[in-house]
Structures are given as structure tokens and as C-alpha cells.
Amino acid sequence: MENEKITSVQMMMLLYPAITATAILLVPGVTAQHAQQDMWLSPIWASLIGFLTVHITVQLYRLYPKKTPIEYSVDIAGPFFGKFIGLLLLFFYFHVTAIIIREYGEFVVGNFLFRTPIDFVMGAMVFVCAVAVRSGIAVLGRLAQILVPVVILLLTIIVILVFPDIELENMFPMFENGLLPSIMGAATPQSWFSECFLMAFLLPHVIDENHGRRWGNIAVVSIMLTLFFTNLATLFVFGNITASFVYPVISVVRYISIADFLEHVEVVVMALWVVGVFLKISVFYYALVTGLARWLNLSQYEPLVFSVGLLLCLLSNWSANDLVELTHFLGTTGSFYLSFVQTVIPLFLLLVAKWRNRAASPQPAVSHQERK
Amino acid sequence: MAIGKKVRRALVFLLVSINVVILGGCWDREEINDIAIVLGIGIDRVKNGNIRLTVEIAVPRVIGSGQMGGTGGDKEETIIRSGTGVTIADAIAQLQERLPRRLFWGHMKIVIFGEQAAKVGIREHLDFLIRHPQTRTRCNVFVGKGSAKSMLELIPPIEQSASEVLREMAESRTLMRKTAKETLQTLNSEAETVLLPMVKVLPPPKGKKEIETIPFIYSTAVFKKDRMIGQIDDYITRGVLWIRDEIKLAHVTARVPGERGNITSRMIRAHTDITPKHEKGRWKIIVNVTSEHDIILNGTKLDLLSERNIQRIETELEKDIKRRMRSALDQLQKDMKVDVFGFADAIHKKYPSRWRHLKKRWNDVFPDLPVELNITVKVRRPGMNFPPQGVPEQEVKE
Amino acid sequence: MKAWLVVGMLIIVGLIWWYEWSRLEREYKKEKAAVAILLCLAMLLGVILMVNPDLPGPTQAVDRLFRPFGKMLEK
Numbered sequence: 001m002e003n004e005k006i007t008s009v010q011m012m013m014l015l016y017p018a019i020t021a022t023a024i025l026l027v028p029g030v031t032a033q034h035a036q037q038d039m040w041l042s043p044i045w046a047s048l049i050g051f052l053t054v055h056i057t058v059q060l061y062r063l064y065p066k067k068t069p070i071e072y073s074v075d076i077a078g079p080f081f082g083k084f085i086g087l088l089l090l091f092f093y094f095h096v097t098a099i100i101i102r103e104y105g106e107f108v109v110g111n112f113l114f115r116t117p118i119d120f121v122m123g124a125m126v127f128v129c130a131v132a133v134r135s136g137i138a139v140l141g142r143l144a145q146i147l148v149p150v151v152i153l154l155l156t157i158i159v160i161l162v163f164p165d166i167e168l169e170n171m172f173p174m175f176e177n178g179l180l181p182s183i184m185g186a187a188t189p190q191s192w193f194s195e196c197f198l199m200a201f202l203l204p205h206v207i208d209e210n211h212g213r214r215w216g217n218i219a220v221v222s223i224m225l226t227l228f229f230t231n232l233a234t235l236f237v238f239g240n241i242t243a244s245f246v247y248p249v250i251s252v253v254r255y256i257s258i259a260d261f262l263e264h265v266e267v268v269v270m271a272l273w274v275v276g277v278f279l280k281i282s283v284f285y286y287a288l289v290t291g292l293a294r295w296l297n298l299s300q301y302e303p304l305v306f307s308v309g310l311l312l313c314l315l316s317n318w319s320a321n322d323l324v325e326l327t328h329f330l331g332t333t334g335s336f337y338l339s340f341v342q343t344v345i346p347l348f349l350l351l352v353a354k355w356r357n358r359a360a361s362p363q364p365a366v367s368h369q370e371r372k
Numbered sequence: 373m374a375i376g377k378k379v380r381r382a383l384v385f386l387l388v389s390i391n392v393v394i395l396g397g398c399w400d401r402e403e404i405n406d407i408a409i410v411l412g413i414g415i416d417r418v419k420n421g422n423i424r425l426t427v428e429i430a431v432p433r434v435i436g437s438g439q440m441g442g443t444g445g446d447k448e449e450t451i452i453r454s455g456t457g458v459t460i461a462d463a464i465a466q467l468q469e470r471l472p473r474r475l476f477w478g479h480m481k482i483v484i485f486g487e488q489a490a491k492v493g494i495r496e497h498l499d500f501l502i503r504h505p506q507t508r509t510r511c512n513v514f515v516g517k518g519s520a521k522s523m524l525e526l527i528p529p530i531e532q533s534a535s536e537v538l539r540e541m542a543e544s545r546t547l548m549r550k551t552a553k554e555t556l557q558t559l560n561s562e563a564e565t566v567l568l569p570m571v572k573v574l575p576p577p578k579g580k581k582e583i584e585t586i587p588f589i590y591s592t593a594v595f596k597k598d599r600m601i602g603q604i605d606d607y608i609t610r611g612v613l614w615i616r617d618e619i620k621l622a623h624v625t626a627r628v629p630g631e632r633g634n635i636t637s638r639m640i641r642a643h644t645d646i647t648p649k650h651e652k653g654r655w656k657i658i659v660n661v662t663s664e665h666d667i668i669l670n671g672t673k674l675d676l677l678s679e680r681n682i683q684r685i686e687t688e689l690e691k692d693i694k695r696r697m698r699s700a701l702d703q704l705q706k707d708m709k710v711d712v713f714g715f716a717d718a719i720h721k722k723y724p725s726r727w728r729h730l731k732k733r734w735n736d737v738f739p740d741l742p743v744e745l746n747i748t749v750k751v752r753r754p755g756m757n758f759p760p761q762g763v764p765e766q767e768v769k770e
Numbered sequence: 771m772k773a774w775l776v777v778g779m780l781i782i783v784g785l786i787w788w789y790e791w792s793r794l795e796r797e798y799k800k801e802k803a804a805v806a807i808l809l810c811l812a813m814l815l816g817v818i819l820m821v822n823p824d825l826p827g828p829t830q831a832v833d834r835l836f837r838p839f840g841k842m843l844e845k
Contacts, residue, residue, distance in 0.1 A: 034843070095828045111505055113400040169717075173724040187843050238553065240560045244502075255510050255553065260543075264478065296804055303794055303801045306786040307808035314815045318827040325829070333833045333840030340836070 008211040010141035011202045013148040015219040016226075018283040019050075020151075021276035022103050023192045023223070024230050024249045030331040031231065032243035035185025037171055039235055039242065043227035045186035049343060050193030050220035056346045057199045058213040063353050065209070069200045069346070070294040076353045085345065086295045092341045093288040098315035099326070099334075100284060101126060104277045105316065106323045111250060112270060123313050129281045130309040133289060134302050137205050140286060144279055151276045155226060158269065161256045162233045170239035188331055189227060191338035196220060197346060201287040246327070285312070404432075407476035411450060412535030414520025415497050416486035418456060423489070423497075425463035426454045426521040427475065428535050450533040452525050460500050477506035481539045483513050483552065484520035484571065490593060490600035495559070498598075501552055509553040512542040515593040515600060517572035523587040526573065537586045542569060545620035547609050548592045559598060562716035562731065566595035567612065570603055596710050604703060611700025614693065615659055615713045617644035624665065626688035631769075633671030635685055637751065640664045646718040650726065655737060657715050659697070661747045665689060667754045673763050676754035678770045690747040697745055709739045772820055779816045783809050 006014075031039045064072035069089055074082030105122040113121060132140060175182070199216050206212055234248040237255055245251045253266045289308050293301035320326040414426040428450050455467030468475060483501060485494055501507050516523045524534050531537045542549040548569035550558075558566045569589045576585035592609040594602045604612070613619040622639040642663035649656045667676060667685070674681040704712055716734060720727040730737065759768050790805050818825060833840070 091828075095832070099829070114505070115400050169721070172721040176724040184843065239557055241553070241556050251509065254508060257510055293804075296800065298801050298804060299798070300801065303790045303798070303805050304808060306790065307805050307812060310782060310786060310812045311808060311815065314812060314819060315828070318815070318819055318825070319829045320827075321824065329829055329833055332843045333836035335843065336836045336839040337832050 004136045004138040004205060005207045006137055006141035006202070006205050008206050008208050008215040010145050011199065011206050011212065012215040012219040012222075013144035014141060014202060014279065014283050015196060015199060015216070016148055016222055017144065017151060017276040017279035018198055019192050019195050019219075019223050019280075020226050021273070021280040022100055023189060023227055024155075025103060025107055025247055026327050026330060027188050027192065027227075028231055028234050028248045029243060029245055030188045030327065031185040032235070032248065033185075033331070034187070035182045036176070036243065037173070037235065037239075038175060038179075038182035039185055040171070040228060040232040041179075041182040042185035043189055043224050043231060045183055046189035046193050046227075047220055047224035049190040049339060050196050050223065051217060053194050053196040053343050053346070054199065054213065054216035054220055056343065056350050057197055057203070058216065060346060060350050060353065061200065061203045061209070061212070063350075063357070066204050068204055068291065068294060069197075069349070070291050072353075073349060076349050076356065083295070085349070086291070088345070089341065090288065090291055090295060093284060093291060094312070094315060095319065096338065097281065097284040097288055098312050098319045099330075100277075100281055101312060101316040102319050102326060103330075104274075104281070106326065107247065107250075108270075108274075110323065111247065112267075119313065119317060122316055125278065125281060126285075126309045126313050129278060129285050130305050132278070132282045133285045134305045137202070137286060140279075140282055143282075147275050147279060151272055152222075152226075154269065154272045155230065158253055158256070158265075159229050159233050161258060161262070161265070162237055162252055164258065165255060166233070166236035167239060168236065170236050187335045191330075191335040193220065193223070194339040194342040197342035198283055198287050200346070201290060202283075246323070285309070402474065402476075406473055408471055408473035409476050409478075410480050411533050412482040412484070412524060412538070413480065414484040414486065414516065414524045415460060415489050416519045416521055417488040417492055421492075422456045422458060423460050423463050424454055424456045424521065425460055425467060426452060426524050427467060428452055428524045428533055429471075429475075430479075430533070450535075452521070454521060460497050477504060478508070480507055480511050482535045482542075483511055484516045484523050484538070485514070485568075486516055486520040487518060487600070489520070490515045490568075490595070493598045494555075494595070494600075495598035498552060498556060498559075502556065507552075510551050512539055513550050513552055513555050513568055514538060514542070514589070515568045515570045516587070517570060517590075522573060523571060525583060526587060527584050528586040529584060531586075534587055538571060538589075541571075541589050547589045547606055548613070559595075561714075562720045562727070563711040563714070563734075564597050565710045565712045566598070567609075567712050568593045568595065568600075594704070594708060594710055594712060601710070602708055604700075607696065608700045608703055611696035611698075612704065612712055614642065614661065614697055615644060615646070615700065617642075617646075623668070624689050624692050625669075626685065626692045628672060628674065628684050628688050631672040631674060633673070634669070635667060635672055635674075635688070636669040637665035637685075637689055637749075638668045640666055640752065646714060648715065648719040648722050650723065655719070655730070655741055657718070657741055657743045659743060659745050661693065661697075661745070663693065663747070663749050665749055665751050667751060670754075670760045673760055673767055673769050675759045675768045675770050677758040681770070682751050682754075686749045686751055689749045689751070693747050693749065694745050697747075701743055705739055705741070705743070709735070711738050715741065715743075775820055776817070779813060783813055 028039065031042045035042050060069070060072060064075060067075070070086040073085040073089075076082065077085055101122050104125060105118040108121050109116060109118045132143065196216065196219070199212070203209060203212050230249050234242050234252050237252050238245065238248060242248050250266060250269070253269050256265055257263045285308070289304050290301045292304055292308065298304070320329065409430045409432070410427050411430050412428045416424040416426070418424045429452075430450055453467055453470055455463040455465070455470065457463035457466050464475065483497075485497070489497070501511070502509060523538075526534045528534055528537045531540065548567055550566070550568050555566055555568065570591045570593045571587045571589050574585045574588050576582060591603050591605050592612070593600050594604060610619065610622055614622070619639065619642055622642075623636055624639065625634050625636045627634055642661060645660040647658045647660065649658060670676060674685070676682060704710055711734070715738070719730065759765075787805070787809060791802070794802055
């Protein structure tokens with residue numbers, strides 16, 4: 001496949017929007033439903049899954065350098081089961097990418113373009129992402145490097161602008177029903193953190209792969225901090241009614257008013273937020289298309305991009321009937337689905353790989369032993 | 373390559389140009405001259421339980437061309453339209469029939485509930501306002517004495533619209549201020565009570581037309597759940613605000629015993645702490661207030677340069693503040709029996725586990741809850757002068 | 771209306787087909803086959819969804835599969 005390279009910093013910059021962009025939409029509301037005033041704690045619990053996933057991914061990569069899950073699953077589980085796991089991953093990323101596109105579409109149509117057909121909104125986005133994905137990982141990496149700092153800056157500005165309206169009181173009583181509610185609230189964000197597994201598709205392209213683990217963890221920390229601060233800001237502004245909002249963060253942004261002058265800032269936020277989602281979809285899309293190409297043993301992935309995009313559009317239409325179903329899915333079963341495929345299956349692969357390496361010495365992966 | 377470079381380039385160019393045409397806001401393209409900007413709405417209850425929605429709409433050609441001033445003399449800057457229906461959304465549909473432009477809610481600043489509507493319940497209307505994707509949760513909420521429509525119809529002399537008048541008044545925080553978000557928050561709080569500012573029409577000066585005046589906030593409406601059950605005057609309201617730590621603007625006048633004349637101070641800042649206590653199976657609320665004041669009027673013969681005099685004044689100011697708070701407690705706790713002070717939330721925040729049991733009996737416990745008021749007033753500055761003005765030096769008391 | 775959607779789909783599929791075909795050299799047989807299969811799948815899915823838009827999708831299948839876990843988070 002292609003030999004384009006990104007740096008580990010760029011990888012982190014790709015991972016950051018790949019998780020944050022939609023984690024600040026529906027997730028805070030779902031978290032608030034479970035955790036109420038302890039919702040600020042949930043991202044911290046959730047990030048544990050993020051660290052675990054990064055650890056698993058990096059370990060697997062050390063055992064099978066320059067390979068993606070599609071390839072090393074064959075090495076680990078044999079040609080039949082390996083291909084099956086690969087197919088499972090492909091189906092998963094097909095489905096999840098479609099859901100992300102749908103989330104984006106629902107958000108834009110529900111908040112800004114009320115009469116625009118959702119298929120059109122989603123189709124336009126998929127087209128842009130398809131062009132980006134076709135250009136290759138190096139282009140995506142550079143895009144992220146340019147855009148992500150802007151997105152982070154913007155989120156910081158929002159949190160600062162919210163300051164005049166915060167009520168610290170809203171945080172109390174802390175841990176009213178013990179820690180359990182905040183852990184329950186972490187169920188949905190943890191599935192977003194499990195998306196760190198996308199690293200596995202990016203690592204083969206990273207030049208300084210030794211820093212992969214460090215930047216992966218930095219990505220998790222920065223995502224955790226972002227979710228922590230946005231949750232905190234929402235809680236401080238809306239308090240006991242946070243859970244009643246579908247998109248609490250955007251509602252907070254709408255509430256901003258500085259001296260009757262700086263109002264209606266959500267449009268600016270939107271414009272830059274769409275950038276974040278664009279990167280998110282592109283990363284997933286890229287993982288999916290390259291994964292598919294590898295699974296089919298093709299020599300290049302570019303020809304598949306547009307046709308996969310068309311399928312994604314249809315699938316996103318198919319993935320949910322309405323916003324309620326989508327939110328319910330993401331808030332309940334979806335949480336387990338995402339972390340099952342992206343954390344539990346890799347963990348299983350890792351255990352099998354370790355066991356195999358120990359059982360039989362003349363196995364393909366030897367490189368890690370040199371390192372140890 | 374089957375297709376030449378030129379053709380390819382032309383095709384790309386065509387695709388880009390198509391984008392320019394179709395991406396201009398997609399299906400939701402709205403031009404500024406197609407929308408009617410709603411500044412404020414009034415919700416009244418009319419006969420057979422219907423809702424009458426009155427909107428105040430900015431007339432764009434006048435608003436925004438302020439510099440030209442004067443010329444547009446008696447041209448109205450806003451227009452008023454009403455529609456009725458079973459719900460507010462229903463009323464909007466009827467209202468839209470009577471407007472050439474599409475209503476735009478993004479700049480709505482205020483909501484007035486007519487007294488009748490408020491007595492029946494405001495939850496349904498608030499739900500609409502929060503659910504609507506265009507409206508702001510920051511809009512100020514009021515209750516109008518009489519009908520809400522009559523408030524919006526006024527043509528204020530200084531501000532451009534009645535809505536703007538009310539918003540300014542609420543933001544100046546002389547009395548209550550509640551945004552839609554805050555209203556919902558207090559509705560969802562443990563006590564389930566709401567206080568909303570109440571407005572009425574200021575009688576116009578003689579010689580002016582009936583309509584050329586402003587609405588103003590004169591008292592506070594008390595809601596239990598989402599229904600208005602009564603109202604309290606401005607004096608009581610300040611007492612409540614003081615306990616709730618929401619007071620921003622207050623003048624306190626006191627008389628010092630043994631002296632003639634009044635002393636008035638202006639509050640600079642105040643802070644209130646509500647501390648619930650549970651002792652021997654009985655609940656008790658301790659309200660600690662610290663308040664900083666400047667003296668703005670001295671009608672006595674006391675010299676403010678003396679520490680002793682200042683202390684005497686502070687004691688009297690404390691008494692006056694305490695009296696206000698006490699009368700607020702008397703009226704709201706003893707008579708109306710509504711917890712608008714935030715005591716329930718204070719207990720919930722401090723004793724979450726005990727609150728769960730107390731919550732069921734709260735309505736019985738609350739009216740007899742002992743409340744201890746501790747007030748500390750600090751007079752920081754005497755204004756521009758130390759001695760009382762216009763008093764011969766030998767009569768000034770140190 | 772539905773007929774127009776089918777025509778629209780056909781145009782998009784045709785455009786993608788033409789675009790990819792013109793870029794692939796002759797020896798990339800496998801790639802061409804992959805594109806063709808994907809486009810056929812898309813066409814098929816498109817038609818199925820047009821005929822029966824409420825067809826239970828992958829989300830429902832996953833939902834069924836993970837229901838016992840999901841119950842824990844029901845509110």
C-alpha cells in the first residue's frame with residue numbers, strides 16, 4: 001500500500017478530533033442523565049478505557065510492526081478466523097462511520113438547516129471527506145495539524161466566554177449517591193474513548209513510531225480534559241436542567257452573552273466545529289477504506305473511496321430512523337458495541353498473540369523480543 | 373486518457389460552480405428582508421382557555437438608522453400582532469397567516485405572561501420556548517399585571533421598543549431578574565417555586581397619549597410549581613433577594629436612636645450564606661449576611677469621621693436589613709408557605725442523604741422552620757464629606 | 771418521486787464508475803472488480819431502502835445483540 005508518512009504529533013492531532021468532535025454533541029446530555037451533578041467526573045473514568053485501548057494497540061503494533069489489525073488478525077487467529085475478525089472490523093467501521101455521519105446530519109438539520117434534507121447535508125460532507133481521504137494520510141495529517149489547534153483554541157474561548165454565567169453551586173451536592181452515577185455516566189463517553197483503536201490504522205504510517213505510545217496517551221489526556229471542561233461548563237451553566245438538553249454544549253454556547261454585545265456566537269462555533277467533524281469522519285473513512293483494501297489484498301485503496309462513500313451515505317440513512325433512536329442506541333447498547341469491538345477484541349487478539357509467541361518460538365513476530 | 377485535459381478542467385469548474393449555487397444555505401436560505409424579527413412576546417389567556425400570543429416585531433427600516441433621528445418622528449419603530457390558538461405554537465401558526473414575513477425568533481429578548489396565563493401555568497409555554505431551536509434561553513421572563521398585550525403595545529419615549537425597556541429594567545437588577553433558563557432551573561429545583569418580576573404600565577404624564585409610556589417592574593409574582601399563587605411588593609422582594617444572595621442594588625435608610633434625621637446608605641456588595649443545621653432532630657436555617665455600604669445621605673448631626681458614630685449607624689442599618697428579611701420571611705414562609713429562599717436546595721446540598729427523607733415532609737416542615745438571621749454591615753466610605761452638611765461646626769456630634 | 775431517486779442513484783453510480791474506470795490501468799483487475807461489487811451493493815441497498823425505508827438496519831441488529839448489556843443503562 002501507499003508509503004505516505006505522518007508524524008506522531010499529527011497522529012495525535014488526528015485522534016483528537018476523531019473522538020472529541022461528536023463527543024461534545026449528544027454525549028454530555030446522556031452523561032448528565034446518569035451522573036447528574038457529578039457529570040464532570042465521568043470523562044475521567046471514561047478515559048481509563050482510552051489509556052487501555054492505546055496500550056493494547058501499541059502492544060499489538062510492537063508484536064506486528066507495519067501491520068494493521070486487518071493483517072495481524074490473520075497472523076494471530078489464522079487465515080479463516082483472522083479474515084473473519086477483519087470482516088467484523090470492516091462491518092463495524094462501516095456502521096460506526098455511518099452513525100457518525102448521521103449524528104452530524106441530525107445535528108446540523110436539528111439546529112441550523114431545518115428544511116434542508118438530511119441526505120443532502122450528509123452527502124455533501126461525505127463528498128468532501130472522500131476527496132480528503134483520496135488525497136492520502138499525509139494530507140489528512142497536515143490538515144489536522146492546521147485545523148486542530150484552531151478547534152482547541154475555539155473550545156477554550158467558549159469555556160472562557162461562559163465564565164460570567166457559571167454557578168459553582170450547581171456542582172453540589174457532590175457524589176450524592178456515591179460514585180456509581182458518575183461511573184454509569186462514563187459508559188457512553190468510554191465508548192468514544194475506545195475509538196483510540198483507530199491508532200492501529202495510523203501507526204503503520206507514523207515515522208517516529210517509538211513516540212506513538214506517548215502521543216496516543218497525550219491524545220487521550222487532551223480529549224479527557226476537553227470533555228471534562230465542556231461538561232463542567234455545561235453543568236455550571238445549566239445545573240439541574242442539563243440532562244434535558246439534547247445538545248447541552250451548543251445550548252451553552254447559545255446562552256453566551258457578553259455585555260449585550262458578544263451574542264449569537266454559535267454560528268462561528270458551528271463553522272469550526274464542522275471542521276472537527278470533517279476530520280473525524282475522514283479518519284474513520286480512511287481506516288475503513290484502507291482496511292477494506294488490505295482485506296481484499298488490493299494494491300491501492302483510492303479507487304474504493306467514492307463507492308464506499310456512496311455506501312456510507314445509504315448506510316447512514318439506514319442506521320437509525322430518528323434522533324431518538326440514535327440517542328437511545330448510543331446511550332445504551334451502542335456503548336458496549338463500540339468498546340467491545342475496539343477494546344475487547346483487540347485485547348483478545350493481544351492475549352492470543354502473547355500466548356502463541358510464548359508457546360512456539362519460531363513465530364513470525366520476533367521483533368519485540370529484541371526490544372525486551 | 374480518454375478525455376482531454378481541457379474537458380476535464382471544464383468539468384471540474386462546472387462542479388465547483390454548481391456548488392456555489394446550491395450551497396448558499398441550502399433549503400434554509402432566508403434573506404433579511406423576508407424575516408420579521410421578533411423582539412418580545414406576550415402570552416395571554418383568553419376566553420375558552422385559548423392562548424393569545426402577541427409579538428412585537430422590529431420594523432427594520434427605522435431600527436438601525438438611529439443617526440438619522442428626528443425625521444421619523446411619529447413613525448412606529450415596532451409593530452404588534454396577535455394570534456390565538458390552543459397552544460402557543462398554534463397561535464404562532466395563526467399569527468404567521470397575518471404577517472407577510474416569516475417570524476424569526478433569534479433576537480427575542482423578553483417573554484411576558486399575562487396574569488391569567490400565569491395563574492393557569494407557564495410550564496407548557498416555557499417548554500415551547502426552550503425546545504424551539506431559534507429562541508434564546510437567555511430571554512427575560514416577566515408577568516404582566518393585566519394583559520401582556522397591553523405592555524407590548526406601549527410606545528416608550530427613549531428606548532426603541534417596550535421589549536427593550538423591559539430587558540434593560542430587568543438587567544439593571546433593581547428587583548427580580550429571571551431568564552428562561554433560570555426560571556426552569558428554579559422550577560426543577562428541590563423547592564419547585566419560582567419568582568418572576570411583575571410589570572405594569574407606568575401612568576403617562578399629563579398631555580401625553582395614553583400609550584406613550586413604559587412598562588416597569590414593580591413587584592414580584594410568586595409561583596408554586598408553575599402556577600402563580602400571589603405577589604409580593606418591592607420591599608418584600610428585596611428582603612427575599614437579600615436572603616437569596618441575589619441583591620445587586622439597595623438603599624438602606626435608618627434612624628439612629630436619640631438623633632433626628634435619617635441616614636441612607638447604598639449597598640456596594642453583599643454576600644449571603646445559607647447554612648442549614650440539624651440539631652436534636654430539628655432543622656434550623658442560619659442566614660449569614662455581610663454587606664458593604666457607602667453613606668450617601670446624612671440627615672443627622674453625626675460626624676462620620678468618628679468610628680463610634682459609624683458603629684452606631686452600622687447597628688441601625690443591620691436592624692433595618694434584618695427587618696426587611698424578617699418581613700419577607702413572615703409573608704412568604706408563614707403566610708404563603710412557599711420556599712422561595714432556596715432553603716430546600718441548601719439542605720439538599722449540605723445533607724443529601726437526609727434530604728431524601730425530609731423532602732416528603734418539606735411542605736409541613738418549612739412554615740415552622742426556625743430561621744436565624746445574622747447580619748454584618750460594614751460602612752466603608754462616607755461619600756465625599758465627613759461632617760454633616762449645612763450644620764454649624766459646634767453642633768456636629770463626634 | 772421514487773423514479774427520480776433511482777435515476778439520481780444511477781447517475782451517481784455512473785459518475786463514480788466512469789471516474790474510477792478512467793483512472794485504473796488495465797492490469798488492476800482486482801480493483802476494478804472491487805469497485806464494481808461495491809457499486810452494485812450500493813445500488814442494491816439503495817433500491818431496497820427505497821422500496822422499504824423502514825427495514826430494520828444494522829443498528830437494530832446490534833441493538834438486539836447487546837440488549838442484555840444495554841439494559842443496564844436504560845433510564
